[in-house]
Amino acid sequence: MCGRYAPMSGVKGNGHAKTHYEETGYPLVVKLGTIADGDGDIYSYSEDAPVRDPLLGKHLAHFGLSIDKFTKTEKTTLELELDANLKHEFSTIQEEGASLKNVYGSGFTGLINLGSSCYINSVLQMLYNVPDFLKVYGDNSENLFNKISPLNSYEDFNCQLAKIVKSLQSGEYSKEGQKENGIRPLVFRRLAGRGHVEFSTAKQQDAEEYIRHLFDKIDNNVKGELNPVNSFRFYLVSRFVDELSGCVRYSKREETILALPVPLQECRDRFTYLDNYQIKKLDVDVEMDDSIDLTAFYSEGKIQPDEQPFPDVNPDVNQEIVLQLMDMGFTENASIKASIHTKNAGLESAANWILQHMDDADLNEPLPSQSTGAPTTESKGIPPKEVRNGSGQYKLCAFISHMGSSPHSGHYVAHVKRDDGFWYIFNDEKVAISQNPPKSLGYLYMYKRD
Structure with missing residues (x-):
């Protein structure tokens, strides 16, 4: 092959095209098998980047080639690079090539994939490490079972979740040499997803959306004083400053997951967006610390001495x-x-x-006041749920990784750190000691307050 040498894309060329450019000064090279609909995979050596050639048809005609007769038969260099990245992601997250030692017994029971149910399995394995979760659905399971008849237990969310937890704890479904290990969460999947437009199907789903859905189900079904969702619940405080008056308002809302958006300052490369504007997962490694300190971000959501609050009411409106x-x-x-x-x-x-003030962006927005804004549970007459305060020091104890181009496809795997200091990989029914937990490839991270 006379093309460029690009090991990451799988293209093993001899660099003749680059030599041709250096000798003649002609910078463009096109991969003929990618030409379709008047365009193709074109690279400019002078710009050292992929480009578009509006005169591609004319340039091909110079060599006696008709652009209208071409059909796409090969992957573009970008597509080959994406395939290579995806293969690397799969092998890294599943720790392929490493000598993984399988583990068995209590707490090391896998969950069998029922067909695109790995998102459920990874979420349940992560929640299994929350003490309150084990207290309610493990230690208290007998009370949950005794409150309902065996026939009705198949329709009871608490009973089905407790059965999952007790089965994970028992170790009966995780024995070395056993023909089949693992639990089939078939009834739980049906019951937890009932009535939901997405989770009631057999399709792959987003793990973050599912854990939020599961928290709602637990909130609505939990019995007793202890709610395991409170282990995750916190207040997210927003600060609003009115540009005209300089007045400040604080509002807060309950949250269970801290979503961290990535701001996009500018788009410099045409390959950073898609023509159909679909949301796609970016192939980016994000290094996550084993310990984090959120103390600096703590806020009580109260007006500070140097801030001017909005008036409670507007008595001067004529x-x-x-x-x-x-x-x-x-x-x-x-x-x-x-x-x-x-x-x-x-x-x-x-x-x-x-x-x-016609040019003011907030001219036609409602005038905020301390008593207005996003409704909270208190303003709706609903008692606020328990939010636990404490240290701002946290340590990483589990994370869920995703393999694939979209959260709604591909495969999910959970990595969990236990009290013995070891990391374990939960890949559906397979459970093993992790050798190289891919902390930079996580999708959902769970930190425990130190």
């Missing part, structure tokens, strides 16, 4: 001025703000104020 402004075509929110900021000086002053 409804007559507001209605007149609305008759002139201004929005209600803008009219209310104008009435307040001009201290009801009159219709003309209020109208002028709006015209001066």
